[in-house]
Amino acid sequence: MMAEAIRVVLSVVIVFTFVAVGVALFLVLMERKVSAWVQARIGPRHVGPYGTLQTLADLLKLLQKEHILPAGADRLMFGVAPVVVAVAALMSYVVLPWGPGVIVRDLGVGVLYFAAVLSLEVVGILTAGWASNNKYALLGGLRSAAQMVSYELPLGFSILTVAAIAGTLSTVRIVEAQPYPWYTYPSVLLAGLVFLVAATAESNRIPFDLPEAESELVAGYFSEYSPLRFALFQLGEYGSLFATSALFVTLFLGGWRGPFGIPFVGPVVDGLFWFLLKTYAVVFFFMWVRWTYPRFRIDQLLNVSWKLLLPLSLANLLLAGLLVAWSG
Amino acid sequence: MAEAVAFYGLTAVALGASLVVALSRNMVHAAVSLIPVLLSVAGYYVLLGAEFVAAIQILIYAGAITVLILFVILLTEGATGVRVRPRNEQVSLGALVCLFLAALLVAVLTRTPWPQTQGALPEYNPGAVGQSFLTAYVLPFEVTSLLIVACLVGAIVVARREA
Numbered sequence: 001m002m003a004e005a006i007r008v009v010l011s012v013v014i015v016f017t018f019v020a021v022g023v024a025l026f027l028v029l030m031e032r033k034v035s036a037w038v039q040a041r042i043g044p045r046h047v048g049p050y051g052t053l054q055t056l057a058d059l060l061k062l063l064q065k066e067h068i069l070p071a072g073a074d075r076l077m078f079g080v081a082p083v084v085v086a087v088a089a090l091m092s093y094v095v096l097p098w099g100p101g102v103i104v105r106d107l108g109v110g111v112l113y114f115a116a117v118l119s120l121e122v123v124g125i126l127t128a129g130w131a132s133n134n135k136y137a138l139l140g141g142l143r144s145a146a147q148m149v150s151y152e153l154p155l156g157f158s159i160l161t162v163a164a165i166a167g168t169l170s171t172v173r174i175v176e177a178q179p180y181p182w183y184t185y186p187s188v189l190l191a192g193l194v195f196l197v198a199a200t201a202e203s204n205r206i207p208f209d210l211p212e213a214e215s216e217l218v219a220g221y222f223s224e225y226s227p228l229r230f231a232l233f234q235l236g237e238y239g240s241l242f243a244t245s246a247l248f249v250t251l252f253l254g255g256w257r258g259p260f261g262i263p264f265v266g267p268v269v270d271g272l273f274w275f276l277l278k279t280y281a282v283v284f285f286f287m288w289v290r291w292t293y294p295r296f297r298i299d300q301l302l303n304v305s306w307k308l309l310l311p312l313s314l315a316n317l318l319l320a321g322l323l324v325a326w327s328g
Numbered sequence: 329m330a331e332a333v334a335f336y337g338l339t340a341v342a343l344g345a346s347l348v349v350a351l352s353r354n355m356v357h358a359a360v361s362l363i364p365v366l367l368s369v370a371g372y373y374v375l376l377g378a379e380f381v382a383a384i385q386i387l388i389y390a391g392a393i394t395v396l397i398l399f400v401i402l403l404t405e406g407a408t409g410v411r412v413r414p415r416n417e418q419v420s421l422g423a424l425v426c427l428f429l430a431a432l433l434v435a436v437l438t439r440t441p442w443p444q445t446q447g448a449l450p451e452y453n454p455g456a457v458g459q460s461f462l463t464a465y466v467l468p469f470e471v472t473s474l475l476i477v478a479c480l481v482g483a484i485v486v487a488r489r490e491a
Contacts (some may be wrong), residue, residue: 112383117392145399
């Protein structure tokens with residue numbers, strides 16, 4: 001009982017610290033560096049060595065600024081919305097397997113839990129858009145709801161495809177069930193592709209960043225948000241980007257297992273190293289896509305989900321089911 | 329002890345949020361308050377050891393259905409910013425129905441012989457849920473899916489007529 005309570009508090013502290021420093025702060029810096037590199041610009045370089053302290057300086061600036069409540073805004077909902085987004089993103093870290101035995105809680109329904117808590121994020125975005133009392137914010141929130149509900153289905157089906165082949169919903173056992181180095185069945189590869197596309201849309205990133213399309217909606221659902229709450233949205237956004245990348249690594253890239261099976265320091269350190277390396281590589285891929293492609297239109301976006309990805313992932317799930325049935 | 333604390337905590341949240349759903353004059357507040365109610369119900373499922381149902385509850389009800397309700401409210405011009413009256417002329421009739429329903433529920437609750445398991449709960453297994461869906465409960469399962477298809481087709485027909 002006591003040990004359990006200590007474990008819970010420690011997990012929360014470690015996960016929150018990691019998400020704040022290793023994910024939100026670091027990924028914002030990485031995004032700026034990668035975008036500069038892709039677009040042949042210079043990027044941040046004045047604060048700290050090679051500009052590495054830039055996001056820390058930005059955060060300190062955000063903390064000092066005045067909090068503004070727009071006229072006619074719903075005070076309670078306006079304040080709650082960013083917290084919902086951040087908490088939903090943080091809760092998904094419970095089932096991420098960082099290494100052998102390194103997990104907050106190995107739930108029997110792990111991947112389902114992951115999809116469930118991430119689906120709560122859209123509630124925060126929708127309320128933020130409405131509570132701001134601003135037409136651009138409301139439009140951004142509505143677009144986001146349409147987009148995230150549509151792309152949850154192909155995302156869920158591609159997760160289920162891997163779960164069906166692995167024969168389990170637990171994230172740890174999915175990693176353990178994977179052959180070395182990862183699954184090479186065609187249906188798993190297709191599921192991976194669908195997952196990448198749907199995850200880009202779920203995390204509202206270019207080419208699917210309609211909810212915050214600057215050229216039409218100012219900044220979408222968080223247009224009216226000032227410093228600290230804006231920072232919470234950023235925490236939620238980058239937190240869920242990292243978590244989704246980590247789930248991709250877990251499902252499709254062999255999780256914490258390294259190449260060649262060579263042990264270096266020890267199973268736990270090696271596991272952490274490979275898991276983080278792979279996840280940051282997937283995050284880099286998302287950033288690379290973001291700064292390379294232009295934005296879709298909202299109708300194109302919804303058509304891709306309902307007319308292409310959904311039938312494709314359903315057929316793919318059927319294929320995986322046949323595979324499981326035949327191989328016993 | 330811990331279970332009792334969790335149970336009463338969940339119940340307090342569920343009841344409080346349900347009151348907001350029923351009594352709020354603001355449609356958006358009422359719709360958003362559905363989410364804590366549904367999450368508390370998911371909490372009950374976790375307490376009962378039904379993890380799979382809890383995850384599905386969050387995924388479908390809190391994450392999708394409430395979002396759709398909110399979506400519809402926000403798209404309807406008359407529903408946002410307007411204070412709705414949560415009561416109308418049929419209060420007395422409604423109270424009568426509520427009383428009847430409450431009496432029925434209490435009667436069923438007290439008369440049902442609830443099965444009790446001895447010792448610890450069995451290990452929860454989502455595979456068993458799937459197995460029983462495709463063996464013992466295959467007919468209700470298929471009938472439900474037919475019903476959902478009918479609803480989908482109906483929704484399309486209704487939406488098409490307007491355009």
